[in-house]
Amino acid sequence: MLSNISSLRIINILGISMDAGTLLYPLTFTLRDLIHKKSDKKTAVHVVIIGVFMNFLMFLVFFMVSKMPADMAVGSQKEFGQVLVASWRIILASIIAMFFSELVDTNIYQWYSEKFKKYQFMRIITSNFVSVPIDSITITLIAFYGTMPNSILISITLVNIAIKYAITLITAPSIYLIKKENKKILTN
Numbered sequence: 001m002l003s004n005i006s007s008l009r010i011i012n013i014l015g016i017s018m019d020a021g022t023l024l025y026p027l028t029f030t031l032r033d034l035i036h037k038k039s040d041k042k043t044a045v046h047v048v049i050i051g052v053f054m055n056f057l058m059f060l061v062f063f064m065v066s067k068m069p070a071d072m073a074v075g076s077q078k079e080f081g082q083v084l085v086a087s088w089r090i091i092l093a094s095i096i097a098m099f100f101s102e103l104v105d106t107n108i109y110q111w112y113s114e115k116f117k118k119y120q121f122m123r124i125i126t127s128n129f130v131s132v133p134i135d136s137i138t139i140t141l142i143a144f145y146g147t148m149p150n151s152i153l154i155s156i157t158l159v160n161i162a163i164k165y166a167i168t169l170i171t172a173p174s175i176y177l178i179k180k181e182n183k184k185i186l187t188n
Helices: 002-006 026-038 041-067 077-083 088-115 120-144 150-177
Strands: 010-013 016-019
Touching (some): 016 150, 026 088, 041 088, 088 120
Antiparallel strands (some): 010 016
């Protein structure tokens, strides 16, 4: 949710324009992987579904609040209400990209965990390596295709992928901070 709110702000870092959410969103892939390790695939999938629902609810609330009459005695309320409302294409793109990329991430993580017990950080690297481009391509195409030249869409997508990969490399070792939950079978 913080990433989607931050995405409403376009920032410029080292001459590259991007939405600020690009700096936060990659953390969700690693956090989902940590949840997966701590519990199981089913829990990770539930977290993805809850995340999609909460983001949809957030956008719905922001839309409703932006349509309510502002108290102009407080000052710049009208402009603030407009800041909260992203275009429907961005909202749709965000929700679809999150749903599919996070579920792909979950399945790749599960597959890697079953195949390879060592090198846990590679679970994150491998799952994110596949899911990050899916996320970036999906959100860029749905949100912006037809609104700007394809060369800019490609540039946006590649920058997003590069930043998300860099954040993945930084956060991947965090997998070693999580201990797997041992499920005990209770018998009477």
